[in-house]
Amino acid sequence: MHMESQDVHSETSISIHFNEMYNSLKKWILVWFLTSIICAFIIDDIISSWINSFPFSESNLTVYSPNRWLTMRWGSVLLVGFIFSLPYASIMIDRFIKPALMQFELLMVRFLIIISTSMICVVIPYLFYFAPSIFVEFSTNTAINNVVENYDISLIYSIVLGLSWAIVISIIGIVSQVISRLIIHDQNLESSPMQWKIHIITLFVLYLVLNENLSSIWFPLSLIVILSSESIIRILPARQIGLIQHGNEILFSDGSIDKVAVVDCRCEDACPKMIQAPKNAYVIRTDSICLNKESQYRLYDILTNINATKMVVTGCDITPIPNHVKTKLSNHSIELIGLSWLNNRGFHPNDDESANTRRKYQLNKVCNANMDNLNQFSIVDDPGWGRYIPRGSISLPQYEKL
Numbered sequence: 001m002h003m004e005s006q007d008v009h010s011e012t013s014i015s016i017h018f019n020e021m022y023n024s025l026k027k028w029i030l031v032w033f034l035t036s037i038i039c040a041f042i043i044d045d046i047i048s049s050w051i052n053s054f055p056f057s058e059s060n061l062t063v064y065s066p067n068r069w070l071t072m073r074w075g076s077v078l079l080v081g082f083i084f085s086l087p088y089a090s091i092m093i094d095r096f097i098k099p100a101l102m103q104f105e106l107l108m109v110r111f112l113i114i115i116s117t118s119m120i121c122v123v124i125p126y127l128f129y130f131a132p133s134i135f136v137e138f139s140t141n142t143a144i145n146n147v148v149e150n151y152d153i154s155l156i157y158s159i160v161l162g163l164s165w166a167i168v169i170s171i172i173g174i175v176s177q178v179i180s181r182l183i184i185h186d187q188n189l190e191s192s193p194m195q196w197k198i199h200i201i202t203l204f205v206l207y208l209v210l211n212e213n214l215s216s217i218w219f220p221l222s223l224i225v226i227l228s229s230e231s232i233i234r235i236l237p238a239r240q241i242g243l244i245q246h247g248n249e250i251l252f253s254d255g256s257i258d259k260v261a262v263v264d265c266r267c268e269d270a271c272p273k274m275i276q277a278p279k280n281a282y283v284i285r286t287d288s289i290c291l292n293k294e295s296q297y298r299l300y301d302i303l304t305n306i307n308a309t310k311m312v313v314t315g316c317d318i319t320p321i322p323n324h325v326k327t328k329l330s331n332h333s334i335e336l337i338g339l340s341w342l343n344n345r346g347f348h349p350n351d352d353e354s355a356n357t358r359r360k361y362q363l364n365k366v367c368n369a370n371m372d373n374l375n376q377f378s379i380v381d382d383p384g385w386g387r388y389i390p391r392g393s394i395s396l397p398q399y400e401k402l
Contacts, residue, residue: 036081173202
């Protein structure tokens with residue numbers, strides 16, 4: 001009965017979290033839609049003012065494609081509505097990701113959101129403001145004598161509009177990669193697929209907005225987006241704790257169910273890293289549980305979210321874990337197990353020859369030392385015969401006291 005209530009609680013909390021995301025997305029789309037409708041009433045005046053900023057006569061400015069005029073009008077409406085609704089979207093993103101991040105990570109994400117929002121809200125208006133003067137200077141430098149020049153103003157506007165959308169999508173794609181890297185541990189199995197999904201979506205949307213007049217810059221811009229996001233990701237500090245492998249329920253013959261979470265605690269690099277984990281177990285990797293309070297709180301959140309029944313710590317025998325953490329886990333019916341890899345020497349199960357040789361040598365040494373006292377028994381400690389496991393390669397300790 002207790003296990004069933006925990007499952008219901010876990011499923012309910014996850015469902016509530018996704019419902020919050022869905023509701024936030026609906027609210028932002030509604031704000032974007034309403035803002036775009038309001039902008040639709042004034043967008044014609046804005047476009048006319050922008051066209052009038054060109055120092056050309058009406059005979060030099062024409063529209064060769066009426067369909068392009070509709071595209072630029074509604075593209076401008078959506079762009080202006082997006083820019084005005086972006087601060088609200090930033091607030092929604094902050095509320096959604098806040099429970100999954102530590103304080104330092106949350107500050108980094110907020111800094112990125114503020115910078116990206118400010119860049120979009122400032123760079124795009126400046127691009128439209130300086131575009132006429134840049135185009136006039138370009139046309140003056142490339143002008144041909146005694147040749148009357150006519151310009152398709154809708155094409156010029158479409159190019160500026162496409163560049164604006166490309167800048168917006170590129171910034172959002174880079175920030176999304178960074179946020180994904182902060183939320184998902186870099187050693188999680190879902191980390192690389194998520195990064196590639198964001199890359200593919202970003203490049204596809206860029207292709208849509210640059211497919212007509214700006215198709216030649218799609219490839220170099222895509223490379224810039226990928227290289228920029230990967231460069232920023234590489235300089236980010238690694239997460240102190242994170243879930244890197246999802247596990248499954250283990251059903252026993254008596255009907256009981258186990259969800260085992262293995263905490264691969266490095267103990268500030270004092271404990272060897274676990275190379276291969278059980279496939280059915282959840283794996284949580286952390287640098288230190290005992291010394292980092294934020295890691296302790298995050299560990300508790302992860303264990304309760306996955307509804308774990310056992311927590312296996314690799315490095316210690318769970319004695320150094322703070323009492324308040326033990327109490328919280330005990331109240332949630334989570335059994336604590338410590339493997340004590342820091343205390344016991346690893347034994348290589350395949351190194352039988354070396355183990356037997358070492359065993360014979362030590363036994364002969366003790367027997368030769370006791371030749372004068374044959375009536376006395378000597379107890380030979382077994383320190384775990386065999387060679388040491390190199391750092392980074394670990395097997396379960398084989399030390400047993402008889």
